[in-house]
Amino acid sequence: MKKFIIDNDKCTGCNICRTACSTTYFKDDMPELARLSIFKDENDKNKIITCSQCNICIDICPVNALYKDKDDVVMLNKELCVNCLMCVGFCPSGMMRYSQKSATPFKCVLCGICAKNCPTGAIVIK
Amino acid sequence: MLRQKAIADFKYLPTKLQCGYADKILFIDLDKYHIEEKHVSEEIKSTFIGGKGYGLKYLWDAVNENTKWNDSENEIVITTGPLSGLTQYPGAGRVIATTLSPLTEIPVDVNTGGYFGPYLKFSGWDGLEIRGKSEKDVIIFIDGNAGRVKIIDASLVKERDTHILAPYLIDKFSNDDNDKKNISVLSSGRGAEHSKIGTINFSSYDVKHNKIRQRQTGRGGMGTVLRDKHILAVVIKYTGINNSLNNPCDIHKINELAIKLHREIATLNEDKILKTCGTANYIGLMNDAELLPVKNMQYGSNPDAKNIDAGALYKKYQKQYSTDGCWFGCSIACKKVIDDFKLRTGPYAGRKVTIDGPDYEILASLGANCAVFNLEAILEMNFYCNTYGIDSVSYACVMAFLMECYERGIINDEFTGGHKLKFGNYRAMLSVLHEMADGRGLGIVAAIGIQGIKELLCEEYNEDIDFLNDIGLVQDGIEFGSYMSKESLAQQGSYGITNKSPQHDQCWMISMDKLKNSIPTVEAKAQALTIFPIFRTMFGIVGLCRLPWNNIIPLHLKNSPKHEGEIIKEHIEDYCLVYEAVTGSKMSLKEMMLASDRISTFQRLFNKRMGKGTRKFDMLPYRAMGPVTQSEYLSKQELYDAQIRNELGMSPDNFSLDKKIEILRDYRSKLYEELIDATYKIRGWDNNGVPAEEKIKSVGLGEEYLDYIKEK
Numbered sequence: 001m002k003k004f005i006i007d008n009d010k011c012t013g014c015n016i017c018r019t020a021c022s023t024t025y026f027k028d029d030m031p032e033l034a035r036l037s038i039f040k041d042e043n044d045k046n047k048i049i050t051c052s053q054c055n056i057c058i059d060i061c062p063v064n065a066l067y068k069d070k071d072d073v074v075m076l077n078k079e080l081c082v083n084c085l086m087c088v089g090f091c092p093s094g095m096m097r098y099s100q101k102s103a104t105p106f107k108c109v110l111c112g113i114c115a116k117n118c119p120t121g122a123i124v125i126k
Numbered sequence: 127m128l129r130q131k132a133i134a135d136f137k138y139l140p141t142k143l144q145c146g147y148a149d150k151i152l153f154i155d156l157d158k159y160h161i162e163e164k165h166v167s168e169e170i171k172s173t174f175i176g177g178k179g180y181g182l183k184y185l186w187d188a189v190n191e192n193t194k195w196n197d198s199e200n201e202i203v204i205t206t207g208p209l210s211g212l213t214q215y216p217g218a219g220r221v222i223a224t225t226l227s228p229l230t231e232i233p234v235d236v237n238t239g240g241y242f243g244p245y246l247k248f249s250g251w252d253g254l255e256i257r258g259k260s261e262k263d264v265i266i267f268i269d270g271n272a273g274r275v276k277i278i279d280a281s282l283v284k285e286r287d288t289h290i291l292a293p294y295l296i297d298k299f300s301n302d303d304n305d306k307k308n309i310s311v312l313s314s315g316r317g318a319e320h321s322k323i324g325t326i327n328f329s330s331y332d333v334k335h336n337k338i339r340q341r342q343t344g345r346g347g348m349g350t351v352l353r354d355k356h357i358l359a360v361v362i363k364y365t366g367i368n369n370s371l372n373n374p375c376d377i378h379k380i381n382e383l384a385i386k387l388h389r390e391i392a393t394l395n396e397d398k399i400l401k402t403c404g405t406a407n408y409i410g411l412m413n414d415a416e417l418l419p420v421k422n423m424q425y426g427s428n429p430d431a432k433n434i435d436a437g438a439l440y441k442k443y444q445k446q447y448s449t450d451g452c453w454f455g456c457s458i459a460c461k462k463v464i465d466d467f468k469l470r471t472g473p474y475a476g477r478k479v480t481i482d483g484p485d486y487e488i489l490a491s492l493g494a495n496c497a498v499f500n501l502e503a504i505l506e507m508n509f510y511c512n513t514y515g516i517d518s519v520s521y522a523c524v525m526a527f528l529m530e531c532y533e534r535g536i537i538n539d540e541f542t543g544g545h546k547l548k549f550g551n552y553r554a555m556l557s558v559l560h561e562m563a564d565g566r567g568l569g570i571v572a573a574i575g576i577q578g579i580k581e582l583l584c585e586e587y588n589e590d591i592d593f594l595n596d597i598g599l600v601q602d603g604i605e606f607g608s609y610m611s612k613e614s615l616a617q618q619g620s621y622g623i624t625n626k627s628p629q630h631d632q633c634w635m636i637s638m639d640k641l642k643n644s645i646p647t648v649e650a651k652a653q654a655l656t657i658f659p660i661f662r663t664m665f666g667i668v669g670l671c672r673l674p675w676n677n678i679i680p681l682h683l684k685n686s687p688k689h690e691g692e693i694i695k696e697h698i699e700d701y702c703l704v705y706e707a708v709t710g711s712k713m714s715l716k717e718m719m720l721a722s723d724r725i726s727t728f729q730r731l732f733n734k735r736m737g738k739g740t741r742k743f744d745m746l747p748y749r750a751m752g753p754v755t756q757s758e759y760l761s762k763q764e765l766y767d768a769q770i771r772n773e774l775g776m777s778p779d780n781f782s783l784d785k786k787i788e789i790l791r792d793y794r795s796k797l798y799e800e801l802i803d804a805t806y807k808i809r810g811w812d813n814n815g816v817p818a819e820e821k822i823k824s825v826g827l828g829e830e831y832l833d834y835i836k837e838k
Contacts, residue, residue: 060457062334062449063307083369084213084455085381089388098385100378103368 002071002110002125004050010122011046013038017114017123024113026101033099035108036123048122051095051108057087073110081105128283128298132276133264136161140273141250143373146208146708147171151184152251152275154266156355157198157258161275166252173826176252177207178235178666179725181224184255185233186732193736195228195347196354198258204246204312204360205253207669208709211244212455213369214384215704216391217671219244219453221328227346227626228322228354229520229575229603232733234346234626237666239452239461240328241310245270245364248371260356267299270364280358286316287513287563289479292329293338295361305365306331313359314349315515320565321573323520323605324349327512334449337480339463340512341452345604345629349515367454375710383700383707384455390678391457405460405486407436412490415641416762417610419495421549422526423599423749424758426610430499434489442501443467458673460485467505471556474513481509490608491522496529496549503552507559514563519629521562523605524572525555527579527598536589543567576600596748601628602738611750613765614639615794616651619801622746623655623815625729625739632659648797652804663722668705675701724825727817731827734816735834741815744802752794759787766790 018034026033036050053074058066065080066087081104087096088105096107115123141148149171151164166180174183181203188201203224212218221243227234246254249270256266262281268274285291292311300306311329318324326343343349370377409431412418416426432438443464450459464481484492484504492504492511511518525547531537532547539546543561545554545568561569571579576598583589599606604627611617616635621628635654638644645651665672680696698715706712713721733739752766753759759766760783767778770786774793778786806813810821816835823829 060449062451062454064333082213082367082454085369085384086388086455086457089385089457090392098381 002073003053004110004115005124005126006048006050007122007124008045008047010120011038011048012120012122013040013046014119017048017118020113020117021108024111025106026099028101033097033101034114035095035097035106036114037094049093049095052093054092056090056092057096057107060086060090062086071110074107075109076104076107078104128265128278128280132278134159134161134275134277136275138163138250138273138275140270143247143250143371145375145710146372147176148247148250148252150251151180151253151255152246152268153255153257154275154277155258156256156260156264156277156357159260159277161277164255174725174728175207175667175721177205177210177220177222177669178224178237178663179721179728180205180253181222181235182233182725182729182732184253185224185226186728186735188255188257189226191735191737193226195226195231195351200226200351201255201257202348202351202355202357203253203255204243206243206247207667208372209704210669211247211372211453212374212380212384212704212708213367213453214381214455215670216384216387216451216456216458216674218669219451219456220665220669220671221246222666222669223326223343223348225346225348225351226736227348227604228324228350229347229577230627230738232602232626232736232738233729234348234604235666235729236343236346236348237631237671238328238341238343239456239671240341241307241330241453242312242328242360242362243669244367244453245308245310245362248364248367249362254360256355256357259354263356263358265295265358266360268360268362270362271366283358286319286358288313288315288327288329288340288515289338289474289509289513291315291359292327292340295359296329296331296338299361299363307333308365309361309363311359311361312352313515314352315513315563317511317514317516317559317563317573318349318353320570321516321562322347322350322575322578323517323524323573324351324353324515325512325517326352327515330452332449335463335465337463337465339452339461339480340482341461342512342517345517345519345607345631346626347517349517353515369455372708374708376707379707380704383704387674387678387700388457390681391674393681406439406462406484406489408486409435409489409494410437411641412486412609412636413494417613417636417640419490419526419608419610421497422495422530422597423606423610423612424530424755425761426613428494428497428499431494433499434493434501434504438501439484439489443505456671458671458678460673464505467509469506469509470502471506471553472510472560479509481505482512484508487519487608491519491526492555495526495608496522496552496555498550498552498555500552503556507552507556510556510559510563514559516559516562519607520575520605521559521572523599524576524579525558527576528568528572530597531583531594536583536594541568541587575603576605577603593754596754598747599628599749601746602743604628606750609634609636611636611746612752613762615648615797615801616645616654618746618751618798619651619655619805621750622744622798623802623805624659624744625726625733628746628750632662634658648800648804651801652808655801655805656808660719660722660726663726664701664718667722667725668701670701720825724827727821727825728827728831730811730815730817731822731831731834739815741802741806741813744815746798748791748795751798752790753787756783756787759783759790769793
């Protein structure tokens with residue numbers, strides 16, 4: 001079972017992780033296409049948001065296109081997906097993403113690109 | 127067993143939709159076993175838009191003034207709107223079925239959900255138009271990918287009841303288990319063969335729960351027409367669903383608006399009531415407000431209603447699935463289901479079945495209105511009504527009427543065939559239901575509906591027709607829906623001043639009028655009775671469900687008292703934007719209302735053409751307007767006395783009980799006439815309820831329709 005270990009105190013908000021993610025999957029440096037996000041909390045501290053593998057999207061999917069793989073990571077079977085976008089609307093962390101550049105919704109698959117590129121060790125995958 | 131050889135076999139090139147339209151109608155003539163393609167003209171498209179508009183127009187062209195429901199000319203027209211089938215937008219799995227009703231002989235249209243409409247559209251058809259009557263039972267099979275339509279001899283298929291027939295056909299026409307979701311079946315049941323209150327079931331395979339689930343066309347006897355045409359089923363198959371099959375002009379705009387609506391549905395607590403219980407939660411609301419129909423609408427509440435409310439239902443049976451939508455992507459998820467319900471009566475006693483629903487109307491009609499406060503009995507009746515293809519609301523209303531007649535001694539054991547039809551006797555109700563399916567016993571009588579039973583009791587048994595007219599909750603031939611309109615003048619108008627008899631599809635005023643008291647004057651009620659039927663017509667035209675419109679509250683209005691308003695402006699603006707994004711045509715709310723008014727006016731004219739659609743057909747049985755009997759008056763004496771005192775300036779203490787009933791009746795009848803006058807005026811209809819010439823022209827209907835407003 002793989003999961004994120006996030007240390008928000010180490011995050012500088014440099015967005016290198018998001019650039020790495022979007023460049024890998026969309027060949028485009030657009031942080032809004034990344035499968036994780038960073039925002040400032042009420043104390044002006046950086047907070048990294050990632051998929052929590054909470055199952056809500058799996059539950060809402062009407063065609064069983066979403067499932068958990070052997071590492072307990074939520075994955076999308078694009079062949080089954082009917083693009084209803086309910087998973088996007090119902091994801092509590094906003095980490096099931098939608099973009100004009102993708103035919104189907106997309107999400108983090110815990111590939112580790114972000115962790116590898118994080119210069120401060122704020123993101124680690126174990 | 128299905129014969130392999132088709133009676134008719136039609137090949138076509140499936141059309142790729144353009145901006146929500148195929149611009150083609152599939153036409154089938156069962157008299158000649160002939161299949162052809164009809165092109166939808168630009169004129170029809172611009173005037174009638176789609177869905178309900180197309181259904182009424184094609185039916186209008188098919189029939190004449192003398193056509194009866196069981197004539198060959200009468201059609202079943204099944205149509206979609208340009209938005210039907212969007213997987214991403216909540217409430218878009220809609221299909222509209224239109225026919226001349228066996229109960230009213232005027233058009234009835236039903237907006238229902240499921241996979242059938244979208245599959246029809248994606249197969250390259252904006253509609254399916256079926257005329258004629260086959261000599262033997264047939265199945266119509268449409269393969270939307272292969273471009274093939276077949277009429278198949280089904281005379282050897284013995285199954286009739288939907289819960290057996292639909293799985294059989296889904297198995298038969300699918301390649302394997304994964305293929306089942308690509309098939310939808312339209313069928314009815316044995317009950318529709320023996321009654322005028324038959325309904326059509328739209329069945330689809332729910333891949334999430336490995337169950338076949340159904341939606342009904344509900345009111346108006348459409349299943350009766352289906353079986354009269356000897357259509358056993360229409361099976362449609364389409365593979366390859368995604369959210370761009372409507373080929374919309376701006377899919378990303380639709381996606382953005384869809385995600386916004388999904389988020390609103392996901393995050394608002396108020397709406398989770400719908401998600402958890404469907405509309406069943408209205409039982410408690412209506413009972414508390416004394417608006418729940420009890421004992422043939424004599425009374426408005428009952429302490430035992432708690433036994434059949436949403437809490438009881440959810441606690442005992444209903445599972446909360448997140449994917450209870452009738453079409454992919456409908457996150458409203460109101461289509462509740464009960465699994466593994468063990469039947470106790472009838473031909474399937476002992477079997478465990480899946481039951482769709484029950485929603486508010488089912489619980490209120492089969493339950494409270496018949497004084498059945500027993501969930502198991504309601505569920506069993508609901509199951510059998512559906513599988514037999516019987517409209518459960520009409521059936522319940524008929525039974526409530528018969529029960530009151532029985533308790534008052536109007537009918538006796540000889541008439542009922544020994545059934546002790548006392549209120550609450552669900553065993554007797556179930557027996558009559560099984561008799562109706564078999565076409566025997568009291569089931570034969572119940573099958574003709576309240577209008578027919580009243581005439582029978584008057585002609586054959588010399589019963590007092592005036593009293594029967596007062597207590598028989600039927601208008602123009604269709605039984606009432608399940609809201610107690612007695613204390614709500616606006617709801618009376620919702621049921622009475624309507625194009626298709628007393629059902630709340632076109633207008634539902636009881637909440638505004640009685641729960642929120644936001645339309646206190648006759649003028650305000652008349653205004654609402656003009657705006658809402660026109661506005662609600664829009665959903666059936668474009669192919670949407672109305673539930674998301676005012677049951678969901680935009681995020682930024684979550685804590686605002688403004689959301690109490692019935693029209694949530696932001697959603698309406700979004701509908702205009704979605705329509706534009708699909709069709710490429712900009713449509714303001716004003717233009718949308720004009721288009722809806724055109725269809726609504728056209729339907730009124732259609733009714734007039736068929737000999738109805740005038741003032742006298744907008745009248746209601748008095749039970750829907752006020753207390754008919756002493757016991758009804760006494761149950762709300764304080765309220766009724768206060769109305770006599772405060773609104774008529776008379777002292778109720780000076781009058782006998784019967785006199786007070788008479789005074790109140792005169793007053794309430796006049797109020798209803800005032801409401802009709804005010805509504806007709808705003809709608810642009812003359813004093814007889816016929817659309818005026820200026821009205822017809824102003825909504826954009828051509829001069830050819832002016833002939834139909836003349837007296838004949």
